Amino acid sequence: MDADTSRALLSRAISRVAQRDHDALKYVYRHTSAKLFGVCLRILNDREEAEDVLQDVYLTVWNRADRFDQEKASPITWLVSIARNRSIDRLRKRGGRVIADVEEAEALADGAPLASTLLEDEDDRRRLEGCIDQLDPRHAGALRTAFFEGVTYDALAQALKVPLGTMKSWIRRSLISLRGCLEA
Template sequence: MEDRRTALKIALAKVASGDEAAMGILYDQTNRVLYGSILRIVRSRGRAEEILQDVYMKIWRRAGTYRSDKGNPITWLCAIARNSAIDVVRREGRMTEIGDDVLENFADDAKPADDWLCDMEDQEALRKCIETLRSDHRTSIRLAYFEGYTQSELANHIGVPIGTIKSWISRGLMGLKGCLGG
């Protein structure tokens, strides 16, 4: 795990200085994880592939802004991918080309498909903390942050007022912050 993290940090540093070969290495090491993260949100293979291309363009341009003292490189990369996918869903709407059953079977050579976060250590700590939340808070946070639902979509999906969703997410995030020591 530490070797992979170190390799990604080195590759990102080289990408920041314009090293195209390092970009290829970074792509080879991360494309399946990022694609899976995007696919879970947009639910369309074609859209996910397009977004993935855009994500790597963003990484190429922004590699110099990555700060290793602020977090793990894969977490930073996944945040770019996730935010890009959510932006597309908010702009163009959610598609249902791919069902949850397909997403569950989407394999990643590095990690099981159930892992929602890109970094295993962060994922395990977060998983434990999420399990301590009330059921409604936990569900709202999972759908919003791991599947890219907007608050309006959540309200419609769950069948509660948007104010309730906002409250659940806010309280849940405060609980997570306390649990994670933030």
């Protein structure tokens, strides 16, 4: 899928968000959250604050999607400006100074895969979820938390009240089981 098609799909999704379509908001989030998080993080230089601001960004998108005009800006430019403004507002509240321009935000690498890649990988994702569901529920939960939420093994071990070595073993055995399931 080329950039024009991706832009058109994202524009349509934002239009559907304006009509209170939850699935459209999920689509917008999946296809833009990595880039917008990068914008927030670069401005705020604090992961937790950037996550909070990112939540505010999507709340703003939900409430103001009807204001998006694809004739005035591309969808990603509109979203980046919201992320930038929310981040600057947060930075000003804590007394910091702004160090990045919106032009720099546009140039940030977007770590998110293209929409076409996401569509192609949907079957793989379902297969992976099926394999994870076959794991012991505690191990599956730990694996999801570690890899999908970025929580450290140490933090997981403390949260589940197990030794760190046990947590590492759970994750390692789970990964081996997943590899076997996915290769079958």
